[in-house]
Amino acid sequence: MKIENLLLAIQKNISLRNYTTFKIGGKAKYFFIAKRKEDLIKAISVAKKLNLPFFVFGGGSNVLVSDRGFKGLVIKFLISNFQFQNGKIFCEAGTPLAKLVQFSIEKSLTGLEWAVGIPGTVGGAVYGNAGAFGSSMADIVKSVEVLQIANYKLQIANFKNRDCKFSYRDSIFKHANSLTLGLRPRGVRIGPCECPNLIILSAEIRLKKGKKSEIERKIKEYLNYRKETQPLNFPSAGSIFKNPLPAKVSKKFRRARKFSAAELIEKCGLKGKKIGNVKISEKHANFIINLGNGKAKDVIKLINLVKQKVKEKFGITLEEEIQYLGFKN
Numbered sequence: 297m298k299i300e301n302l303l304l305a306i307q308k309n310i311s312l313r314n315y316t317t318f319k320i321g322g323k324a325k326y327f328f329i330a331k332r333k334e335d336l337i338k339a340i341s342v343a344k345k346l347n348l349p350f351f352v353f354g355g356g357s358n359v360l361v362s363d364r365g366f367k368g369l370v371i372k373f374l375i376s377n378f379q380f381q382n383g384k385i386f387c388e389a390g391t392p393l394a395k396l397v398q399f400s401i402e403k404s405l406t407g408l409e410w411a412v413g414i415p416g417t418v419g420g421a422v423y424g425n426a427g428a429f430g431s432s433m434a435d436i437v438k439s440v441e442v443l444q445i446a447n448y449k450l451q452i453a454n455f456k457n458r459d460c461k462f463s464y465r466d467s468i469f470k471h472a473n474s475l476t477l478g479l480r481p482r483g484v485r486i487g488p489c490e491c492p493n494l495i496i497l498s499a500e501i502r503l504k505k506g507k508k509s510e511i512e513r514k515i516k517e518y519l520n521y522r523k524e525t526q527p528l529n530f531p532s533a534g535s536i537f538k539n540p541l542p543a544k545v546s547k548k549f550r551r552a553r554k555f556s557a558a559e560l561i562e563k564c565g566l567k568g569k570k571i572g573n574v575k576i577s578e579k580h581a582n583f584i585i586n587l588g589n590g591k592a593k594d595v596i597k598l599i600n601l602v603k604q605k606v607k608e609k610f611g612i613t614l615e616e617e618i619q620y621l622g623f624k625n
Contacts, residue, residue: 299369302342303328312361312370312621315353317415319531320574320590321361322622324370331374333388333497337443339371340495341450351621352495354390354417358424358533362622363592373419384438385501389419393426396501401515406506407436409514413522415534419496423469424617425462429518434462436501442469443495452497465538465617469494527577530585536599537561537582537614557614558582564605571597 300306310327313319326348330336336352343350349368353359376395378387380403387396393411396418400408410431411421420426421433422440440455461468522528537557561567561581568578570587572594577583584598603614 297346299326299342299346299348302345303339305329310370312353312356312365315370315372316356316359316361316533317531318356318360318533318590318595319586320363320592320595322363322365324366324368326369327372328369329372329374333375336371336373336375336495336497337450339369340443340445343369344445344450352419354420355392355415357414357416358420358617359619359621360533360592360595362620364622366622373417376417383502383505385503386498387418387501388498389417389422389496391418392416393418393421397515400503401508401511404506404508404511405503406511407431407503408501409511409518412515412519413528418499418501422460422496422499423467424465425467427465432462434460436503437462438500438502440496440500441498443497445493445495464541469496525580527579527583527585530577530587531590532577532583532585533618535582535617536584537602538617540612540614555612556582560606560610560612560614561602564602564609566602566605569598569601571601574598576602 305328307327309323309325311323312321328335328339330339340350342348349366351366351368351370353370353372373390375388375390376392378385378391378396378399380386380399385396385399393414393416397408397412400406410427410429414421414426414428416426422437425433427433427435434457437457437460439457440460442453442455444451444453455468459468535557539557540555540560558581561576566576567581569576572591573587574584574590574594575587576598577585584595599616606612606614
């Protein structure tokens with residue numbers, strides 16, 4: 297049976313570049329907008345039935361799409377409802393972080409100030425345990441509603457904070473996947489992001505009551521810092537690499553004061569390095585920016601160059617924070 301007969305609102309050959317903050321990438325063979333939780337579940341059921349690879353898009357940040365696009369089904373999750381009750385916020389995975397930050401200001405709730413200026417959605421933030429300024433989603437998430445996929449069976453489950461196995465820019469959701477498809481960029485390790493078997497549907501977040509003036513002061517401070525230190529006027533996927541943990545740094549370099557990916561890249565003399573229409577930002581070395589009509593293949597070249605130079609100079613293997621879509625092994 298054709299997918300058009302199973303998903304009536306399905307679209308074909310849709311460019312993904314405008315659905316990502318990087319503004320890079322080819323077309324999705326199939327594209328579907330889920331406006332309700334039931335729509336999302338149905339789309340995934342259809343993909344499984346047709347043995348079709350799929351990817352759930354939130355805000356499109358922190359992802360690099362292949363120039364060749366994705367030969368499967370991309371599901372755009374537009375569900376962004378949330379409720380506030382007894383100090384808890386129950387929010388759908390598609391809720392923009394910016395919307396949640398604004399709500400926290402209005403209700404004088406503290407604990408989410410660090411998220412100001414971060415693009416993307418709650419689902420993506422939970423998936424990658426997004427964070428900044430010493431805080432992260434792991435500090436405020438109480439539970440996560442997920443869609444579990446085992447073979448052809450779909451089941452909704454509730455994960456407590458401890459079940460999510462949060463760690464630095466990581467969670468169980470990054471690893472609970474069954475298949476990775478697409479051309480693997482040489483030298484790049486691809487996380488299993490296609491055909492996942494755990495899909496984040498919603499999250500319960502708990503914030504503390506705070507003083508509105510102090511919350512606003514912090515938010516202003518953090519936002520000004522981002523404007524001063526990050527290339528916000530260019531399309532990007534945010535930080536490309538995780539900051540290396542001390543345990544993963546070779547003994548020769550463990551006396552270093554700290555292990556910032558941006559500092560390591562800068563010390564390798566790579567700030568401003570350009571390939572095609574993408575380059576390593578002079579403002580923040582852990583950002584690769586799109587100067588206009590950038591290509592994923594050139595982003596990959598820069599990523600490989602950074603990893604090679606940092607490994608040679610410091611003995612450190614940098615790990616990507618971004619996801620890859622449409623690249624094969």
